[in-house]
Amino acid sequence: MLCIVVCLYSAKLLVALTALNIPAPLVGLVMLFILLHWRIIKPQRLAHTSQFLIKYLPLFFIPVGVGFISDLNTITDNLLLIGLLLTLLPCLVLILVGKLASKGKYRD
Amino acid sequence: MISMLVCLFTILLFIIARKIHLTWPSPLLNPVLICIALISVLLLISGGSYDNYFQASMPIDWFLEPAVVALAYPLYQQYAYIKPVFMLLLVCTFAGISCSTVIAYTLCTLFNANDVLMSTMMALSVTTPITLLITESLGGMPSVAAAMVILIGVFGGVFGMHILTRLKITQPQAKGIALGVSCHAIGTAAAMEHHPLAGAFASAAMILSALISAFWVPVLFTILNHLNT
Numbered sequence: 064m065l066c067i068v069v070c071l072y073s074a075k076l077l078v079a080l081t082a083l084n085i086p087a088p089l090v091g092l093v094m095l096f097i098l099l100h101w102r103i104i105k106p107q108r109l110a111h112t113s114q115f116l117i118k119y120l121p122l123f124f125i126p127v128g129v130g131f132i133s134d135l136n137t138i139t140d141n142l143l144l145i146g147l148l149l150t151l152l153p154c155l156v157l158i159l160v161g162k163l164a165s166k167g168k169y170r171d
Numbered sequence: 172m173i174s175m176l177v178c179l180f181t182i183l184l185f186i187i188a189r190k191i192h193l194t195w196p197s198p199l200l201n202p203v204l205i206c207i208a209l210i211s212v213l214l215l216i217s218g219g220s221y222d223n224y225f226q227a228s229m230p231i232d233w234f235l236e237p238a239v240v241a242l243a244y245p246l247y248q249q250y251a252y253i254k255p256v257f258m259l260l261l262v263c264t265f266a267g268i269s270c271s272t273v274i275a276y277t278l279c280t281l282f283n284a285n286d287v288l289m290s291t292m293m294a295l296s297v298t299t300p301i302t303l304l305i306t307e308s309l310g311g312m313p314s315v316a317a318a319m320v321i322l323i324g325v326f327g328g329v330f331g332m333h334i335l336t337r338l339k340i341t342q343p344q345a346k347g348i349a350l351g352v353s354c355h356a357i358g359t360a361a362a363m364e365h366h367p368l369a370g371a372f373a374s375a376a377m378i379l380s381a382l383i384s385a386f387w388v389p390v391l392f393t394i395l396n397h398l399n400t
Contacts, residue, residue: 067237074240086304088239089385095243106247113244116237121203121356122185123235124299126228128207128321130314132214133221137288138315144282148292149319151278152271153327153353154334156296160267161340161349167259169344169368 064112066104070095177227184209196364198328198357203299204321239300242378249375260348260372264380265387267352271296272388276395291316293392295323297384298355298377305388320355327354328361343369351376 074091077083083090098104131138138145188202214224225232253260275292284292290311294302299320306316331354335346343366350358351373359377363370 064237067240070243071236071240084308084389085385086301086308088236088304089301089382091236091240092243092246093382095240096246099243099247100250106244109241109244113241116234116241117245119185119234120238120300122182122206123231123238124303124317125181125185125203125206125210126225126232127235127303127314128203128299128317129210129214129224130221131207131312131318132211134312134315137312141282141284141288144278144284144288145319147278148275148295149322149326152274152295153323153331155274156267156271156353157327157331157334157349158338159270160263160352161335161338161345163263163266164259164345164348165338165340165342167256167342167345169256169342 066098066109067091067095067112067116070098174227174230177224178230181206181210181228181231196360198325198361201321201325201328201357204325207318207321235300235303239304242381245374246378249371249378252371253375253379256344260376260379261383263348264352264376264383267349268296268380268384268387269391271353272391273395276392280399287311290392292319294384294388295319296353296355297381297388299324301381301384305385309389309392321357324354324357328357331358331361332365344372347372347374348376352380 070091071088074094075087078085078087078090099106099109184206185202188205191205192200192202210224214221272293275295276289279289279292287310290309291306293309293311294305295316297305297320299317302316302320303313306313327350331350332346335349340346340349346365347362347369350362350369354361355377359370359373362373
């Protein structure tokens with residue numbers, strides 16, 4: 064957990080210092096990946112904590128997720144647009160990426 | 172004290188919803204969807220304010236950021252899968268994200284959506300925690316974007332495999348990439364169920380698209396805004 068928190072807060076510091084327009088947790092993700100890849104941190108040390116955090120990841124965004132009730136008016140005013148986006152986006156992205164990815168050669 | 176109760180209630184609800192989902196693994200019974208819906212209904216019926224709920228559930232919210240950092244671990248584990256097809260994965264995620272953002276932008280323009288609503292719809296082809304972060308940085312409504320992403324995931328979980336089969340896409344790896352980019356975590360779960368290779372590629376594509384979205388969506392949004400004016 065310590066490695067993860069240290070990565071997160073150094074990323075926050077970096078983002079604050081450089082005024083980057085990238086969310087700090089993602090910068091932290093990249094930092095942690097590099098640390099793992101260069102074997103500066105032993106992967107075994109992280110296995111337990113990260114598996115726990117990822118298993119419960121959906122729980123952690125429930126507090127923000129409930130926030131849509133503050134914007135209910137915007138949602139009901141734009142139901143058609145929202146409905147279209149909800150169906151068109153996954154369909155078109157699936158078709159495009161599916162077609163592109165099927166051009167690849169994979170080893171079985 | 173109240174904060175502790177609210178947190179406990181949220182955690183308990185999530186654990187129960189997870190158990191239900193493990194018993195009946197349908198994408199429609201997505202645990203987060205159930206929890207958000209139930210808590211929202213409870214708040215709306217009781218007249219409780221969302222701000223109070225959020226204040227009380229802050230301790231849970233705190234874990235979101237470390238959990239995003241922790242995604243480095245599965246990415247590290249899947250690196251062996253990704254490496255030989257890295258360029259292809261990069262092209263696929265890049266194309267998928269751009270397609271999603273451009274279509275959302277076009278539709279929002281056609282519907283005369285205001286700036287806040289438009290910013291909300293820019294990063295929908297990415298996993299929920301990342302949507303929250305990007306949407307916030309763009310000045311949109313993070314929670315609405317999160318709900319949209321979950322619903323898109325549910326759609327993909329229900330129809331994704333049928334669509335890919337109709338397109339006559341047979342390689343499990345390609346199906347995985349498509350589901351991971353378009354339908355995130357729920358799509359990845361569907362891919363996992365279909366074939367372990369599809370699952371591995373979906374998970375890799377999902378995390379890669381999280382990284383690319385964070386860098387690319389704000390830039391693409393600025394470009395589209397410039398073209399539009």
